[in-house]
Amino acid sequence: MRKALPIAVAVLCGLLALVDYFTPNPQINAIGARxxxxxAILAAFALWLGIVNxxxxxxxxxxxxxRSRGFSAVLIIALLATLAxxxxxxxxxxxxxxxxxxxxPLQATMAALLxxxxxxxxxxxxxxxxxxxxxxxxxxxxxxLTQLPFSSAISPSLPVLRDWILSVPVTAGTRxxxxxxxxxxxTTSLRILLAVDHPYAGE
Amino acid sequence: xxxALMNILAHLPPDAARTVGIWVAAVLTCAILSYILxxxxxxxxxxxxxxxxxxxxxxxxxxxxxLWPRLRLLWADxxxxxxxxxxxxxxxxxxxxxxKSISLLGNLPLGVLFGVGAALALGGALTGxxxxxxxxxxxxxxxARSGAGSGGWAGWVDALLLxxxxxxxxxxxxxxxxxxxxxxxxxxxxxxxxxxxxRGLIMVTFGAILAGAAYSFxxxxxxxxxxxxxxxxRLGQ
Amino acid sequence: xxxxxxxxxxxxxxxxxxxxAPPPTPIARESAIATGRENLSTxxxxxxxxxxxxxPIEPAISLPHRPTPLVSRQPSEDEERAAELFRRIVTEGVxxxxxxxxxxxxxxxxxxxxxxxxxxxxVLLAALTPFxxxxxxxxxxxxxxxxxxxxxxxxxxxxxxxxxxxxDYTPAYGGEMNPLALALARQLxxxxxxxxxxxxxxxxxxxxxQIVALIAQEMPAYRYGESYAIxxxxxxxxxxxxxxxxxxxxxxxxxxxxxxxxxxxxxxxDLATLQDVRCVIVLADDNDSVRRWIEQVQSRSNIxxxxxxTAGVEPLLVPYYRSGQLRHLMGGAVGAAEYELASHGRPxxxxxxxGYAALFVLLxxxxxxxxxxxxxxxxxxxxxxx
Numbered sequence: 133m134r135k136a137l138p139i140a141v142a143v144l145c146g147l148l149a150l151v152d153y154f155t156p157n158p159q160i161n162a163i164g165a166r167x168x169x170x171x172a173i174l175a176a177f178a179l180w181l182g183i184v185n186x187x188x189x190x191x192x193x194x195x196x197x198x199r200s201r202g203f204s205a206v207l208i209i210a211l212l213a214t215l216a217x218x219x220x221x222x223x224x225x226x227x228x229x230x231x232x233x234x235x236x237p238l239q240a241t242m243a244a245l246l247x248x249x250x251x252x253x254x255x256x257x258x259x260x261x262x263x264x265x266x267x268x269x270x271x272x273x274x275x276x277l278t279q280l281p282f283s284s285a286i287s288p289s290l291p292v293l294r295d296w297i298l299s300v301p302v303t304a305g306t307r308x309x310x311x312x313x314x315x316x317x318x319t320t321s322l323r324i325l326l327a328v329d330h331p332y333a334g335e
Numbered sequence: 336x337x338x339a340l341m342n343i344l345a346h347l348p349p350d351a352a353r354t355v356g357i358w359v360a361a362v363l364t365c366a367i368l369s370y371i372l373x374x375x376x377x378x379x380x381x382x383x384x385x386x387x388x389x390x391x392x393x394x395x396x397x398x399x400x401x402l403w404p405r406l407r408l409l410w411a412d413x414x415x416x417x418x419x420x421x422x423x424x425x426x427x428x429x430x431x432x433x434x435k436s437i438s439l440l441g442n443l444p445l446g447v448l449f450g451v452g453a454a455l456a457l458g459g460a461l462t463g464x465x466x467x468x469x470x471x472x473x474x475x476x477x478x479a480r481s482g483a484g485s486g487g488w489a490g491w492v493d494a495l496l497l498x499x500x501x502x503x504x505x506x507x508x509x510x511x512x513x514x515x516x517x518x519x520x521x522x523x524x525x526x527x528x529x530x531x532x533x534r535g536l537i538m539v540t541f542g543a544i545l546a547g548a549a550y551s552f553x554x555x556x557x558x559x560x561x562x563x564x565x566x567x568x569r570l571g572q
Numbered sequence: 573x574x575x576x577x578x579x580x581x582x583x584x585x586x587x588x589x590x591x592x593a594p595p596p597t598p599i600a601r602e603s604a605i606a607t608g609r610e611n612l613s614t615x616x617x618x619x620x621x622x623x624x625x626x627x628p629i630e631p632a633i634s635l636p637h638r639p640t641p642l643v644s645r646q647p648s649e650d651e652e653r654a655a656e657l658f659r660r661i662v663t664e665g666v667x668x669x670x671x672x673x674x675x676x677x678x679x680x681x682x683x684x685x686x687x688x689x690x691x692x693x694x695v696l697l698a699a700l701t702p703f704x705x706x707x708x709x710x711x712x713x714x715x716x717x718x719x720x721x722x723x724x725x726x727x728x729x730x731x732x733x734x735x736x737x738x739x740d741y742t743p744a745y746g747g748e749m750n751p752l753a754l755a756l757a758r759q760l761x762x763x764x765x766x767x768x769x770x771x772x773x774x775x776x777x778x779x780x781x782q783i784v785a786l787i788a789q790e791m792p793a794y795r796y797g798e799s800y801a802i803x804x805x806x807x808x809x810x811x812x813x814x815x816x817x818x819x820x821x822x823x824x825x826x827x828x829x830x831x832x833x834x835x836x837x838x839x840x841x842d843l844a845t846l847q848d849v850r851c852v853i854v855l856a857d858d859n860d861s862v863r864r865w866i867e868q869v870q871s872r873s874n875i876x877x878x879x880x881x882t883a884g885v886e887p888l889l890v891p892y893y894r895s896g897q898l899r900h901l902m903g904g905a906v907g908a909a910e911y912e913l914a915s916h917g918r919p920x921x922x923x924x925x926x927g928y929a930a931l932f933v934l935l936x937x938x939x940x941x942x943x944x945x946x947x948x949x950x951x952x953x954x955x956x957x958x
Contacts, residue, residue, distance in 0.1 A: 174429060174447060180426075230388065262848045284712075396805045
């Protein structure tokens, strides 16, 4: 019963959502719309579950007295303070201040570090050890050159070359990947809907 | 004490919040950039601060944008919005996953999430990706699309290369070994050749992505340096 | 008497075990062993009591024996030579045919560090180039036909029509996407097109607030609730988008800023479904966000969908553009500069073109240096191998 009930509910809800997806029946569409809106509510609760888990992990570190307990305290204080301001004063000057001067600079600068690391990675990736590395090097440099905003001033053929590279080989590559991913998604979804896989029913 | 504080705040210049904010942002930016020199306490502090603020921000938006408006509607009109009550109950059960002793209660809402998610993903992948992309691959071979003249022929050749390339990329992910016999040996040889071509095309795609990523990251770094130079140090003004 | 074949001593035969015999003391036992002669009765009852003569060899194997004395002999000449060689190996050691190589520890630690520091410095210089050169290459930029056409299509939107803009990127890519978002918002606001703003990521709302706050400062007539509105964060990914596709008011029960129902705001009161907007513009930093919009919204309701994405993500979405599922696709970093020109906007992204040129030179340099170093190492290994 412990496993059977969640599996039965998953299969039932899944099949209902699937029928709603492909059927224009108004009654089924109405039920399906409520079900899907309900899932959006559950997704918000899932986000809260992650927050609760994060708080628990770091609170445990403080209680146990780990070396990083100071940093864990910083995390917990920052989380609770931001949550309090965001809930008490949504779309306010205060929460905008936190976002503009704390959240945005932190995340933007972390991503900016990648500029250093991508060139460092290129140093290793551009070593011509095999034919695939050669393709990577040539394509990377050619696409970079053709994508320069002023490439048409260097040569009128460069924008044409860029369009061709994106339209033919890159499209072939990514279309194959998209088809493969779509087939994989369909297979995995069918396994869940037919109760072959039920990762949610475990301990 | 409160009066003194209010007095101080009242006498602050109007853009004091912005000035303080710029200094806070600059210090945090420098703390993150210090990672280039190696892991250090300033970077770790900034890292943990970021996780806390990001989590708090997301949680507050989940409440104010998703949960609170629906809770108000359920309270105001329970007969119309009764199903919100059901999902709120399931949501509370989902939170029990955080407590080991009662985590099994969370399996029911997880089942709903997985079931509906799988159905939507299946429908979307079929009607939004698989069929339109296959249709586009085949339709591009139509001579009517390519037009007349040498330009038309060039377009048709491009379309043919596109279809062959797509099949080659799919072949690159084919790992099943075929059985014995001359026919299977021939197919294995075909798959091997196509798979090699497919892997080459995948590397071309990665090269294009790498070039794009290099552009992106330079823009990100310039943006932060521009903030430090123009907004914080005011050297550009 | 039985003679032990090992030590040639005589053992008592037929000795009887006395059950009344006291257990032997340790001293008595040791003296019995020391003399090499032993009486079974000295050690008390044996497991083999009553089994005399069943195993005639029993006394020979059960009684202690005197070890056989070693017979000394002279080693042979070969044995003497082997022993001498062993002594020399142990005492003198083996002389090495060539001097031991000096480990290059100092170089192995220093060169990669210096190389990495030099590389990081060059990247920093490339990013700082626009500050020194002041946008020399900006005047060479010519927007592509596709970008000009898109800017013109936005220009052609009638005043008062609505466009849904979804800020599906994070602050990580704010440096690249914000100039694009600002140019887009400026063009829409200048044409008095209503902007209905949302996000499928929580942090996208903060970014949206930043952009619309700037527009509101520049154009006070562009007012919240009348000209634009922020709907808020849409949770649930596929489920949220599916709900949005069915009904906008089911997805967003109130707006983000004034907390009012959508029917109460002038800009959203006529917005029942996505068919009521002219187009949907998604600003994204990952291909999954755009793919979800295509799969859950565009494929179901055939709306006009434009995607403005980061430069690294653009190649992954080209098939959707080629198949017509996306009306327009633009990469942020480079596309922003061209779009600013095409829409006659302020040159924020245009300033960076010198930096892109510097980065290209740096990448070519990196490719040359890494392969020259590789060839040099190969030549060195071949010489050492000879």
